[in-house]
Amino acid sequence: MTVDYDDRYSYGKPQNSFHKTVNIPDVVVFPRSQDEVSKIVKSCNKHKVPIIPFAGATSLEGHTLSPNGGVCIDMSQMKNIKSLNLDDMDVVVEPGIGWMELNEYLEPYGLFFPLDPGPGATIGGMCATRCSGSLAVRYGTMRDNVINLKVVLANGDIIKTGSRARKSAAGYDLTRLMIGSEGTLGVITEVTLRLQKIPQHSVVAMCNFPTIKDAADVAIATMLSGIQVSRVELMDEVQVRAINLANTKNLPEVPTMMFEFIGTEAYAREQTLIVQKIASEHNGSDFVFAEDPEAKKELWKLRKEALWACFAMVPNSEAMITDVCVPLSRLAELISRSKQELGSSSLVCTVVAHAGDGNFHTFILFDPNQEEQRKEAERLNHFMVHTALAMEGTCTGEHGVGTGKMKYLEEELGIENLRTMERIKDALDPNNIMNPGKLIPPHVCL
Incomplete structure (x- = not known):
């Protein structure tokens, strides 16, 4: 257990999240067993003290903020x-x-x-x-x-x-x-x-495109072909530029697709050739693939560290990270419309996508000390969420709601859905101690 201010402050402001800290937990506890968690929760419920579960601190929508203070339960000791x-x-x-x-x-x-x-x-x-x-x-x-x-x-x-x-x-x-x-x-x-x-064999492929729409169209065509790819990732030219700067690479700074094919050696190669043909039909070029384990690991490392590459490109910045998802057939349209808006902004914005399932992300870089830049980042975020919702998509495909996406839930799900969620919440947590102020919009919690 700790009540040290600096320790508690670090728990109130998760890393790599643009959400502002409005409060911090009053105490942080480190249970080592399920029974200890139960005792902590039971005591908090008796005294109506808020609880904030905490572990890796990698969430991006303010899930672990402590707007009402309370007890932060750090689960990091329970890792058996x-x-x-x-x-x-x-x-x-x-x-x-x-x-x-x-x-x-x-x-x-x-x-x-x-x-x-x-x-x-x-x-x-x-x-x-x-x-x-x-x-x-x-x-x-x-x-x-x-x-x-x-x-x-x-x-x-x-x-x-x-x-x-x-x-x-x-x-x-x-x-x-x-x-x-x-x-x-x-x-x-x-x-x-x-x-x-673990797959018997895998092939990682990369291909370049003249426009982001061409790349998104290939993702859609690949999925419609029935090929069971294990990864379909898209990066725009700005993201590739950031990767080059951060890793001293010399990749062509154009929209880029990355694929992974798995199975037997023959099957994985067959899939690679089919997708190469699909890419060539959509203006794809420089199609390359890797089978060596170290080469494959290096290629995916570039994609997994995309956010850190952005920070290297724009030092001392924060990132507002969008996460929306649309039906696959609308992905190309969503990305094209978003790129127009992002390209006209004064902020540096990069696009990445889990393109195979219509999940689209943007890293919007801004100076946290410049309020106008923060407002512009929020405007762009708002634009992309509403664009996705207008396409029968969702405000978040994988990051979750936290505090950041609550304001979009009524438009996406409807008030009846939210009232049903609130009834479930009230039945299981009548004292509202479990991570209060998250997920369900405040105006529903009446």
Whole structure:
């Protein structure tokens, strides 16, 4: 436990989030077991003290802010792997373990957990925000890869949301209810995850395009072709420029697509050739591919570190990071309209996308000391969210709601949906101690 001001302040302002700190937790606690979490929560409920679950601090929409003070429960000490069931291809873990640490443990067994959000993300936080990543186009999001949870509810009770069976028709699907609830319904203390075999062979390919629309059209055509790619990533010319500057590379500074194909060696190569043909039909050029493990790792490293490359390009800046998702057929239109708006802005903006499932991101770089720049970043963010909503999309494909996206939920989901969410929240957390001020807009909480 700590009450040190500097420590508490660091918990009130998560890293790489543009949201302003309005308060900090009154105390930070570090439970080491499920029973300790239950005791902490039960005491907080008795005294009506707010609780803020915390782990990797990689969330981007203000999920771990402490607007009402309270107790921050840092789950980072609970990172044990409780059991690995090889024959069932599942693993039971505590919430504080990172997905990268987990995959290091699994690699000798020929298994891996396929979701790959930002480095540092933990399994508990990934459940809470219903995250995904570049491999979601092949393996689905967090809701598709969690078999069962244990959760401490607001009154301190511990529930198990399911069994270890791969499917079940027994009762309400409380597992899916908790995934994406962002700490507003309970504290996750154990997770059973579905695992996958490490692919026998993979090929990573890159291709350049004259326009961002050409690149997006290739993503759509690739998915419509029926090829089961494992990654389809898009970067605009500004993002490639940032990568060149940060990594002393000399990549062509044009819209670029990255693909990954997996399977047997023959199948992966066959897929590569089919997509190469699709790309050539949409003005693609410089199609290159890699099969060497180190070369593939280096290519994906450039994409995974895209945000850090932006900060190297614009030092002392912050990033407002959009995250919207649309039906795949509207992706090219969304990106084209957004690029027009971004290109006319005074701010440096880069585009990246998990293009295979219509998930579109922009890094909008601004000086946090310049209020006009912050307002311009917010305007661009607002524009892209409303553009996505007008295309029957969502305000967030993978980052979650937190405090940053609450204002868009009524337009996207409707007031009846939000009132239903509030009734669930009120039933499970009548004292509103579980991460209050998040997910559900304040005007619904009456």
